[in-house]
Amino acid sequence: MDIEKLVKMQRNFFNTGGTRSVRFRRAMLRRLAGAIKDNEDLLNEAMKEDMNKSPLEVYMTETGMVLDEIRYHLKHVESWAMDKEKITPLAQFPSRSYVSPEPYGVALIMSPWNYPVQLCLEPLIGAISAGCTAVIKPSAYAPATSAAIGEIIHSVFPPKYIAVVQGGRKENSKLLEQRFDYIFFTGSPAVGHMVMESAAKYLTPMTLELGGKSPVIVDQTADIRIAARRIAFGKVLNAGQTCVEPDYMFIHESVKEEFITEYQMAISDFFPDGDMSDMNVIINQKHFDRVSRLLESGRAVVGGTTDPERRFIEPTLLDDVSLDSPIMQEEIFGPILPMITYTNIDTCIEYIISHEKPLALYLFTASKSTERRVLRCCSFGGGCINDTIIHLATSRMPFGGVGASGMGSYHGKKSFDTFTHYRSIVSKGTWLDLPVRYRPYTPLKDKIIRLLMH
Template sequence: MDNFTALLNKQKDFKKPAIEERIRILRNLKAAIKQHEKDILQALAHDLHKSEQEAYTTEIGMVYEEINHTVKHLHKWAKPTRVKTPLTHIGSKSMIIKEPYGSVLIVAPWNYPFQLAFSPLVGAISAGNAVTLKPSELTPQVSQVIRTIVEQVFHEDQAVVVEGGVDVSTELLKLPFDYIFFTGSVAVGKIVMEAAAKHLTPVTLELGGKSPCLVMPDADIKLAAKRITFGKFTNAGQTCIAPDYLLVHESVKDELLREMTACIQDFYGGEPETHPHFGKNVSQRHFDRLSQFLSNGTIVTGGQRNIEELKIAPTILDHITWEDPIMQEEIFGPILPVMTFESLDEVTNMIKARPKPLALYLFTTSKKTESYVLDNLSFGGGCINDTLMHVATPYLPFGGVGESGMGRYHGKDSFFTFTHEKSVLRQTNRFDFSFRYPNAKNGLDIVKKFLK
């Protein structure tokens, strides 16, 4: 604890770097990542059994895009902004100055251990903060590579990696950081927020929940099946924005499940649990938890397990009800429960009766249906006729709402998440309005003329 306190004090003394210096550091960070690309890919393959294509696309490539976008726009984002001044303040000038919060704690998860550590790091550094980065202990090889890269690019007073388990996270959360950025489960998010409240520390919580996928009878079923299969089973379903459950119109359920079964076979072969491009569950505990869900409902396809490699084949479960155990918590694995509906009102009422999801996916060719769902359902973000892809653009903010999280980041929003916008009014000395002072004659009458 004493070491952590000393480290934090050192970071609190860190002097805000100029914009050009931040850009230089971000370019150095990108160069270091490129230098260690092979190490990152090997670590992701070891810890999560990710293929090179999946690892590069969802982890390394997204960080490159975040850095490129930030470097291109940082001067514009960071420059002071002039704003209008009301008539009551005539003679003065108003501006908003962007300043870093100071010392930032970033707690990263295990499911995308590289991308979800470095994406917020890019935002925090671009805003001029000093960062303590805590990667997940469940992906130890990735954590080591992260530490190597950060030590290569940064001095300890600007950015440092602290490795360890829950005990280390607990000790870090006791410290008075100026900002906390956490990605993980709802349950741990509540613990983080409680710890932050003791110091009145602002937080961003990127959480999760049960994200629905709606398929209407007018959807392009073949294409929907392909995109849902991709979104659900990427990273073995261990994605916070993966479709958690499928709500499909009764009239097209059989066709959709047939097409999805064919897509699984096409993507991962006849024995997905042994396929080299299909990921593993991160730990024995998660594997055992997911295995219990296989007894819910009826297995349409999948269900096979590779106990040695902690793999569960992509599985679709039919005849599921809201009372089944699989519907009581976020699945976070390669199992997709299916339920049906008959009307749009029915399905929107189902979703509204539950906590607001992090993501929602709608497959339809009807603009009327699209408008109805967007107007009537609240969720963090999502896609129409696709899955996952809204998270892969720096032009769209990413974040949750309600129990699925608070705050947002990516691109411009990453910079502003880690930035305090300081309001400054510069008053003229050339003249003064005496009516504002308590001894002014007729002061109230004059004020009323301005403020009516």
């Protein structure tokens, strides 16, 4: 596929105005929803092949979330796309002021491998809803799912409107040489830097959804059984290959032993008879080797075994972890949870604010004062009190990072906003033309202007 010609073809189609009507946008959203429903088995099989993902988890974290997002946009896109009346200052009388949303144009969506359906199609929903065309670049690290997405998209949309470009770094580089009207990138901070450098060439606006080390704090007032189960859920989900996974944990020393017991019980409950055959595996050998080495950063008190033939790593809780150990220097992206004890909440806060701002933060506590303190002192993309992960599973709140964990946000109306430029328009009447603003300036005009602008 000639990428330069593809972008030009999409720009020509966008310039016809064919994507702008709300009727068209809604029809395309319905078409996408229908294609996902018709191809659920294809997507289940593809994700099983790529990462051993179970059908229930595929629906819970991928296709189900995408379909729910489409329903939300279908319900609200008509009102979002309307002009919004604004109050006109008296000095601009007689006129009408309003904000008019318009689509940016041709969008590039670059998605990662870890949630290859959700993180590809949720931004696409925003692009369609806003009235853009889109070029989608799925990750080559999930080849079966990327191929399935390409097959689905090409079966329902013409490439002049929505297209999928397959491939690896060569294709990524070629795409980033093109002039897009908006770029939406989800991936690592390292690649995010490269994408941002490329976007700077044309001053292209963009959203970066990155990652980082998202902390968990469990204090002495927390419900330890609930905390252990919900943290284990966040670590086991997708084998920890989640941008908002609980990366490391500060735990009050008075509840550490209880937590270890409850964490082991949670894992045992999740996998009856120790059968972990349906748990996700690590995406490829390179990442398996990297994550496996991190097991050496502490002592496994839960789990700790690996199966290189399957690229499988058992859910693991590490004790005796130092803050300067290898596992604390990089995003883990695996089912290993390093545990660090503390006695004073200030220790946790000082560590968190002295490092890059994380994409998520999770606090388990029954203390409202501790909750207020952590939220007041720590900057992060989003998070949960007494749970993990679930803050992103809604169309009613935006999801995004801050600082090194990203810029911009999406989900629900924020997805529409992301791919939309809001034009401020003043429509001035011609039946009256007050001369007060025109030269020559006089003391009388000065008084009138001050009166009108007061």
